[in-house]
Amino acid sequence: MFDIASLLFSDSSVVLFGATLFVFGAILCLTLLLKQNPKPVRTLIVLLIILFFLLLGMVSLDLFGRRTVYAFENYASFSELLSTHRLLIIQLPFVLIVSSIVTLIVYGEKIANDHAKEYRYAIIASVWITFLTFLLIGLESML
Numbered sequence: 254m255f256d257i258a259s260l261l262f263s264d265s266s267v268v269l270f271g272a273t274l275f276v277f278g279a280i281l282c283l284t285l286l287l288k289q290n291p292k293p294v295r296t297l298i299v300l301l302i303i304l305f306f307l308l309l310g311m312v313s314l315d316l317f318g319r320r321t322v323y324a325f326e327n328y329a330s331f332s333e334l335l336s337t338h339r340l341l342i343i344q345l346p347f348v349l350i351v352s353s354i355v356t357l358i359v360y361g362e363k364i365a366n367d368h369a370k371e372y373r374y375a376i377i378a379s380v381w382i383t384f385l386t387f388l389l390i391g392l393e394s395m396l
Contacts, residue, residue, distance in 0.1 A: 266314050270391060273307045276300055277384050284380045287373055291365035294357055301354050305347070308387075312343055339390050346386050349379040 283297045353376045357364065364373050 266311070269307060269310050269314065273304065273311070273387065276304050276307060277387065280304060280380055281384065284377045287376070288365055291362040294360075294362050294364060298354055298357050301350055301357070304383075305350050305354070308343065308346055308350070311390075312340075339393050342386060343390060346383040349383045353379045 280297065280300050283293055283300070286293075287297075356372050356376055360369050360372060363369060364376070
């Protein structure tokens with residue numbers, strides 16, 4: 254019998270990927286609302302720290318997990334190449350998340366002011382670039 258719950262919870266990387274998508278949804282909403290309501294800056298900082306550790310967990314699963322098991326045996330060399338590419342591209346989100354956290358800690362609720370417009374846009378761009386990089390890593394992991 255096919256059981257969707259056992260399929261989802263059988264692989265820890267799938268659970269980690271889902272949790273990261275959930276946290277990304279909250280972060281994307283909060284970053285877009287920074288101008289109108291700067292009150293949840295602390296919540297955004299906490300969510301970015303959680304995201305940092307979730308991505309760290311994904312890297313540890315990729316490094317210490319099943320690196321030799323590939324979905325399609327015919328494309329094993331291509332999958333191995335993509336796993337090397339994933340390890341190189343995962344470095345970008347770490348830099349962007351840390352810079353966003355530091356910027357939010359420095360500015361706090363003043364990030365909504367007009368003089369911090371460029372920093373606010375940099376945080377929004379960093380989060381979106383991190384999200385797109387995360388999706389790219391997820392797509393590469395499927396091969």
